[in-house]
Amino acid sequence: MPSADKHDYDEQRLLTRYLLGALTEEEAEPLDERSLVDEEFALRLDALEHDLVDAFVRGELSGDALERFEHFYLSSPKRAEKVEFAKALLRLEEKSASRVAEQSPAMAEPGIKAEQKVSGRSPWRWLTAPRWGLQWAFAAAALLMFFATGYLFVANERLRKQGAETQEQQASLNHRAQELEKELTNQRSANDKMLNELESLREYLSEPRVLKTIAFLFPAPTRGLSRIPTVSVPSGTDWVILRLQLESDDFPTYQAALKDSATNQILWKAAKLRPKSEGESKTVSVRVPAGLLTSQTYILELAGTPAQGGAELVTSYAFKVVQK
């Protein structure tokens, strides 16, 4: 036995003998003084007295201790009152134990106190011992846990849904971002292309060069059916000169109008065109911008302009343009 435990054991034996009046006056005197002067000692003495009385009430005393208790301890009315109190306390414990036994029939074995079952050798006996406050506390804790679990479940579901929604939104945003990026890339590409074209045009306009011109002679139209002449325009041609042969030269100046043969829409006009002699015939030259012409059939209407003003249609020349 460790020395501290032995000291406690020896003191406990001494104090028990003191409480049972088994010490001499000389042995008791220092304990008498301590019981009045030393607060902690007084409390330990009280605690030991309570346990001694409880032991008597529960029938745990025997031999000399029991005899002294019955003859000395119980000889005082005040001490006898303590014994009555301890009996009431034990009765309360038994009443509580019997209440637990009623609730649990397996515990109700005749002639055996519920407490004896509780004080058996099972390590789990403390779970079955009736404890009012603890039972209520456990019940309250169980109820609290139930509600807490329910709340956490609902909250978890809500959070899960929110998480899924957030993921969807995120995916949608990512997709939109990709689309926008793609659009931006396309815009940039278009911009770059336009810039390149602009740069090319600037270069084109800034550099002096020889304009490329092609000319075609259209004979005077006859009353009979004839094939429509084809005008081949190579790429890079700037002007297409159409030399229109006249049947008669009746006007000082002429004006020409280029029309779309399908829609009869005037696409281009030229005025104050003076005729020129070429051998025995007269021609009027009309310089059309090549960029205006596409691969289709056109009609060029020639009108004379009298000196007094006005215009008179002289003839029209139909031709087909082929871009090369």
Place this chain on the structure above:
Amino acid sequence: MAGLKKNWTLNQGAFRQFLAWLDGGVDSRGESYLEMRRRLVLYFDRKNCKGPEDMADETLNRVARKLEEKGQITDVSPAHYCYIVAKFVFLESLREDKQASQNLEALSEAGATVSGLTTIAVPESTDDTREKMFDCLEKCLAKLAAKDRELILEYYRGEQRAKIERRSELAARLGVSINALSIRACRIRSKLEACVRLCSAEK
């Protein structure tokens, strides 16, 4: 009691002075006085004195009178001074008992029939008394704070080994030492006993 002068009474001023001296500078609202009286009663009771409460009051009155006469007592602590006076009171009671016993013997020799005055008669508790006490215990338990009630019922439950183990578990659960738990339980039980005593006396 022969010790107290008949022309001296504990007046309010002397009582306040006595309380302040017992408190030692920390106002306990009379708790120090009540605790000292309780210990004196237990002391005289352990000595098997006939009237432990009267003897405790006699002790305290004498201390209060001495304090008023001297103005102050500083050579010993208040508790120690109370012990010294209590010892005198006890020895005086022994002398009185011895004198009474000698008188009884003398009377007995003279043929008179006398009763054993030194024998303390402990009344037998009746069923009514026990029932009354049990009802008072339930009432006084209900007046306790829940944690105190749970502690005291848990602390004093069980027999021998089971009780020791339960107390160890309780101390561990509360985070205190066995000794601290014992003192706490003891205080609650003493408070409960006092409540039950008062309740039983009222009915």
